[in-house]
Amino acid sequence: MKLEPIPMPEANASDRRAGFGEVNQGYTEELAHAEAERCLQCKNEPCRAGCPVDVDIPAFIELIRAGKHTQAGLKIKETNAFPAICGRVCPQEQQCQAECVLAKQDKPINIGYLERFAGDYLIDNPPVQVERPEASGYKVAVVGSGPAGLAAAGDLAKRGHQVTVFEALHRPGGVLVYGIPEFRLPNVTVDHEVDALGQLGVEIRTNVVVGRTLTVDDLRQQMGFDAIFLALGAGAPIFLGLDGENLPGVMSANEFLTRVNLMRAFDEDYDTPVQRGRNVTVIGGGNVAMDSSRAAVRLGAESVKLLYRRTRAEMPARIEEVRHAEEEGVLFEFLVAPTRFLADEGRLAAVECLRMELGEPDESGRRRPVPIPGSEFTVETDQAIVAVGARVNPSARLIVPGMEQDGKGHIIVDPETLMTSIPGVFAGGDVVGGEETVIEALSHGRRAAAAIDKYLRGSC
Amino acid sequence: MFEITGKQQLAEEIIEYTIQAPDVVRHHEPGQFCIIRVASHGERIPLSIADTDIQAGTITVVVQIMGHSTQELAQLGVGDAILDVLGPLGHPTDIGTPDRAVFVGGGVGAPAGNLIVGQMKQAGAEVLAIIGFRTRDLVIYEERIRAQADELIVTTDDGSYGYHGLVTEPLQQRLEAGSEYDVVVTVGPVVMMRAVAEVTRPYGIHTIASLNPIMVDGTGMCGACRVTVGGETKFACVDGPEFDAHQVDFDELLQRLAIYSQQEQQAEEAGPHPCQLEQQIGKMQ
Numbered sequence: 001m002k003l004e005p006i007p008m009p010e011a012n013a014s015d016r017r018a019g020f021g022e023v024n025q026g027y028t029e030e031l032a033h034a035e036a037e038r039c040l041q042c043k044n045e046p047c048r049a050g051c052p053v054d055v056d057i058p059a060f061i062e063l064i065r066a067g068k069h070t071q072a073g074l075k076i077k078e079t080n081a082f083p084a085i086c087g088r089v090c091p092q093e094q095q096c097q098a099e100c101v102l103a104k105q106d107k108p109i110n111i112g113y114l115e116r117f118a119g120d121y122l123i124d125n126p127p128v129q130v131e132r133p134e135a136s137g138y139k140v141a142v143v144g145s146g147p148a149g150l151a152a153a154g155d156l157a158k159r160g161h162q163v164t165v166f167e168a169l170h171r172p173g174g175v176l177v178y179g180i181p182e183f184r185l186p187n188v189t190v191d192h193e194v195d196a197l198g199q200l201g202v203e204i205r206t207n208v209v210v211g212r213t214l215t216v217d218d219l220r221q222q223m224g225f226d227a228i229f230l231a232l233g234a235g236a237p238i239f240l241g242l243d244g245e246n247l248p249g250v251m252s253a254n255e256f257l258t259r260v261n262l263m264r265a266f267d268e269d270y271d272t273p274v275q276r277g278r279n280v281t282v283i284g285g286g287n288v289a290m291d292s293s294r295a296a297v298r299l300g301a302e303s304v305k306l307l308y309r310r311t312r313a314e315m316p317a318r319i320e321e322v323r324h325a326e327e328e329g330v331l332f333e334f335l336v337a338p339t340r341f342l343a344d345e346g347r348l349a350a351v352e353c354l355r356m357e358l359g360e361p362d363e364s365g366r367r368r369p370v371p372i373p374g375s376e377f378t379v380e381t382d383q384a385i386v387a388v389g390a391r392v393n394p395s396a397r398l399i400v401p402g403m404e405q406d407g408k409g410h411i412i413v414d415p416e417t418l419m420t421s422i423p424g425v426f427a428g429g430d431v432v433g434g435e436e437t438v439i440e441a442l443s444h445g446r447r448a449a450a451a452i453d454k455y456l457r458g459s460c
Numbered sequence: 461m462f463e464i465t466g467k468q469q470l471a472e473e474i475i476e477y478t479i480q481a482p483d484v485v486r487h488h489e490p491g492q493f494c495i496i497r498v499a500s501h502g503e504r505i506p507l508s509i510a511d512t513d514i515q516a517g518t519i520t521v522v523v524q525i526m527g528h529s530t531q532e533l534a535q536l537g538v539g540d541a542i543l544d545v546l547g548p549l550g551h552p553t554d555i556g557t558p559d560r561a562v563f564v565g566g567g568v569g570a571p572a573g574n575l576i577v578g579q580m581k582q583a584g585a586e587v588l589a590i591i592g593f594r595t596r597d598l599v600i601y602e603e604r605i606r607a608q609a610d611e612l613i614v615t616t617d618d619g620s621y622g623y624h625g626l627v628t629e630p631l632q633q634r635l636e637a638g639s640e641y642d643v644v645v646t647v648g649p650v651v652m653m654r655a656v657a658e659v660t661r662p663y664g665i666h667t668i669a670s671l672n673p674i675m676v677d678g679t680g681m682c683g684a685c686r687v688t689v690g691g692e693t694k695f696a697c698v699d700g701p702e703f704d705a706h707q708v709d710f711d712e713l714l715q716r717l718a719i720y721s722q723q724e725q726q727a728e729e730a731g732p733h734p735c736q737l738e739q740q741i742g743k744m745q
C-alpha cells in the first residue's frame with residue numbers, strides 16, 4: 001500500500017550484539033524519496049508546531065522529494081544547526097511526528113529519518129563554504145561544548161563575534177560524545193559539526209574547567225570577553241543512597257558510558273578499562289538506562305536486566321531505543337525498585353528489590369509507584385549500573401560567585417533572554433533545567449546567541 | 461599539547477616531570493592535582509602537583525611507574541609533548557592557622573610535602589615533616605622538604621636509612637612524649653594514611669588525608685572517585701581530594717582501588733608487573 005511508512009534499514013539484532021557499529025543504517029536516496037513522497041505537504045503545517053526549533057518540515061521534505069538534498073539540509077540548518085545529530089536522537093514520537101496528520105493513522109512521516117538523511121548528505125557532500133561575516137569586534141566565551149554550547153557558538157560566529165568555547169574534557173561534544181553510544185550516534189558525526197564550527201572561526205579550547213583553570217574574572221578582565229554563555233549541562237550522576245552502593249561492581253551510568261564512549265573502552269586499542277559484567281542489572285527507564293543496557297550487551301554480558309519502578313507506559317526512553325534494547329535481548333522488569341546492594345567477598349553479588357504497584361498520580365502526572373510490603377526478592381548480579389538521573393554539578397557554584405541558582409542547582413535565567421542574575425552572563429541547556437533533550441539545548445543555544453548579540457550591540 | 465621541559469629519574473621507577481602548562485599554574489594552590497593523558501588512546505591519569513613555577517608556566521609531577529599508563533608516560537622525555545593536561549583540580553589544602561603542624565608523607569606521596577610544608581610555614585607554623593620509604597634507594601624529595609621544615613624525619617622500612625620503621629612510629633613517640641600539634645596532613649599509600657589517622661585519633665588532632673581513588677573525568681561527572689566520609693558519599697575529585705582522615709572509610713577505599721586490578725594485570729604485556737605501591741602496602745600491614 002502506498003501509504004505505509006518506509007522502515008529504517010537496521011543491522012540485525014544478533015550482529016548488533018557483537019559490536020558498537022551504528023544500528024540504524026540510514027535511508028538510501030531511494031528510500032528517502034519514497035518516504036518524502038508520502039508527505040501530504042499540509043498547508044497548515046501541524047508537524048512544525050511539534051518541533052521545538054520550528055524546522056520547516058514540509059519544505060525540507062519537498063526538497064528531498066525533488067532530489068535537492070543539499071538545499072534540504074540547508075533548509076533544516078536555518079533553524080537546526082545539527083540535523084545529522086537531531087535526526088538520530090530527537091524523541092520524534094513526542095515531538096514533530098506526534099503532530100503529523102498521519103499520526104492519527106499511526107503512520108506519521110518519519111521526519112527524523114529524513115532529517116538524518118539530509119544531515120548526513122551535507123556531511124558527505126559539504127556545500128561550498130559561505131564567507132565569514134564582517135567582524136563585530138566583540139568576544140564571547142562559551143563554557144561547555146554540548147549541544148547548547150556548540151549551537152550558540154555557531155550562531156554567534158555567524159553574527160561576526162569572535163567565539164571561544166571552553167571545555168573541561170579532552171574532546172568537545174558534551175553528552176553527545178561522552179554519553180550517547182556509538183551505536184546510536186557515532187562520535188565522528190559530532191566531530192563533523194565541531195569541525196564546521198572551526199571553519200566559521202570558532203576556537204575550541206579543551207582541558208579548561210572554568211571555575212578552576214580559568215575564572216570568570218579571567219575571562220572578562222584579562223581575556224576581554226564581552227559576554228559569557230554557560231552551557232555546563234547537568235552531568236553529576238544521582239545515586240540511590242542505598243546500602244552497598246559504593247561496592248565494587250556498582251557504578252553510575254555516567255561512569256560506565258564515559259569509559260565506553262569517551263574513553264572507548266570497548267576498543268582494545270584504548271587503555272581505559274571497563275568492567276564487563278556477566279549478569280548486569282541496570283536501574284532506570286530513560287534513554288540513559290537503555291544506552292547502558294545495550295552497551296553492556298555489546299561488552300559480552302550473558303544477561304542484562306533492566307529494573308524500572310513504574311510500568312512500560314511511563315518509561316521516558318525513546319520508543320525506538322526500547323524496541324532495539326528488547327531485540328538485543330535486554331530483559332525488562334517493571335514495578336521493581338532496588339532497596340540495597342549485597343556483597344560477597346567485598347564485591348557486588350546481588351541487588352535486593354521490592355515490588356511496586358501504581359498509586360495516585362504525582363506532580364509529573366504519572367502514577368506514583370508504591371512499594372508492596374513483604375515483596376522483597378533478590379536479583380543475582382555482578383555489575384549494577386545506576387541510571388536514575390543526573391543533576392547540575394554542585395561545583396557550578398564556583399563559577400560565578402553570587403549567581404542565582406535554584407534549590408536543585410539550576411541556574412536561574414530570564415526566560416526571554418536567558419541572562420542570569422549577573423549582567424552579561426547567560427546560561428542555557430540542561431544547566432537551566434527544562435526538557436533535557438538535545439534539541440531543547442540547541443534551541444537554548446540559539447536563543448542565547450540572539451540575546452547576546454542584542455546585548456552586545458545595544459550596550460555600546 | 462603540553463611540552464615536557466624537564467625529566468629526572470629520582471629513584472627506581474620514580475620519575476619527576478616538569479611540564480609546560482601555564483593555565484594550570486595560574487590558579488594552582490597546594491593540595492590540588494591535575495589529570496594528564498599521554499596519547500590519544502590513553503587513560504586519564506590523576507597526579508598530584510609537587511611544584512609550580514609561575515614565571516616559567518610549568519608544573520612538576522612525581523610519578524610512580526605502576527602499570528601500563530605510567531609506563532607509557534615513562535617513555536617520554538624532554539621536548540616530547542603530553543596530549544592533555546587538565547587542572548588544577550580539587551580543593552586546596554585547608555590547614556587553617558596552626559601553630560604546630562605535621563606533614564606525614566609516604567613513597568610517592570612524599571613530594572606533596574614540598575608545597576604543603578611550604579604552606580604550613582607560610583601560615584606561621586612550626587613544622588615537623590616525616591617522610592617514609594621502603595628502603596634507602598627510594599628516598600625522594602628529602603632535601604626540598606628539609607629546606608622548609610623545622611624538623612625532618614626520614615624513615616625506611618628496612619632501616620637502610622634514617623629511622624628504622626614506619627612513619628607512624630616517630631609520630632606516635634612524639635605524641636606519647638606530650639608534643640601537641642594543631643594539624644596533621646598525610647599523603648601516601650592508603651594503608652599508611654589509615655595508620656596515621658589511628659595514631660592521631662586518640663589525641664583528637666585534626667588530621668587531613670589526601671585520597672587517591674580511581675578517577676575518570678576528575679570534574680564530578682562520573683562518581684568513580686566516590687569515597688565515604690563521615691557516613692556520606694563524597695566525590696573525591698570535586699569534594700576533596702583532602703578529607704578529615706578520622707571520618708574516612710579507608711577499607712572501602714582500598715576495596716574500590718582494587719576494582720580494575722585484574723584487568724590491569726592482564727594489560728601488562730610482559731606478565732604481571734611488580735606493583736610497588738601494593739608491595740609497600742603489604743609491608744605496612
Ligand SMILES: Cc1cc2nc3c(=O)[nH]c(=O)nc-3n(C[C@H](O)[C@H](O)[C@H](O)COP(=O)(O)OP(=O)(O)OC[C@H]3O[C@@H](n4cnc5c(N)ncnc54)[C@H](O)[C@@H]3O)c2cc1C
Pocket residue numbers: 089090091143144145146147148149166167168169173174175176179180208209210211231232233234235257287288291318399428429430431435436437438439441
Ligand atoms: C546517556 C544519555 C543519553 C541521552 N539520550 C538522549 C536522546 O536520545 N535524545 C535527547 O534529546 N536527549 C538525550 N539525552 C539528553 C541530552 O544529551 C542532554 O539534554 C543534552 O546533551 C544537554 O546539552 P547541554 O549542552 O546542556 O549539556 P551537555 O551535553 O551536558 O554538555 C555540557 C558540557 O559542559 C562541560 N562543562 C561542564 N562544566 C564545565 C566547566 N566548569 N568548564 C568547562 N566545561 C564544562 C561538560 O564537560 C560537558 O562537555 C541523553 C543524555 C544522556 C546522558
Ligand SMILES: Cc1cc2nc3c(=O)[nH]c(=O)nc-3n(C[C@H](O)[C@H](O)[C@H](O)COP(=O)(O)OP(=O)(O)OC[C@H]3O[C@@H](n4cnc5c(N)ncnc54)[C@H](O)[C@@H]3O)c2cc1C
Pocket residue numbers: 493503504505506507508509521522523524525526527528529530531568671672673674675676701717718720721724725
Ligand atoms: C588525586 C590523585 C593524585 C595522585 N597523585 C599521584 C602522584 O602524584 N604520583 C603518582 O605516581 N601517582 C599518583 N596517583 C595515582 C596514579 O593516578 C595511578 O598510579 C595511575 O593512574 C596508575 O596508572 P597505571 O595505568 O600506570 O597503572 P594501573 O596498572 O592502571 O594501576 C595500578 C594501580 O593504580 C591505581 N589506579 C589505577 N588507575 C587509577 C586512577 N585513574 N586513579 C587513581 N588510581 C588509579 C589502582 O590501585 C591500580 O591497581 C594519584 C591518584 C589520585 C586520584
Ligand code: SF4
Pocket residue numbers: 050051052053054055057080086087090092095096097111112115439
Ligand atoms: S529537530 Fe527534532 S523535533 Fe524538530 S523536526 Fe527535527 S527531528 Fe523533529
Ligand code: SF4
Pocket residue numbers: 038039040041042045046047048057058099100101102109111
Ligand atoms: S504533518 Fe506530516 S504529512 Fe503533513 S506536512 Fe507535516 S510531515 Fe508532511
Ligand code: FES
Pocket residue numbers: 674675676677678679680681682683684685686695696697698
Ligand atoms: S572522577 Fe569522575 S566524579 Fe570524580
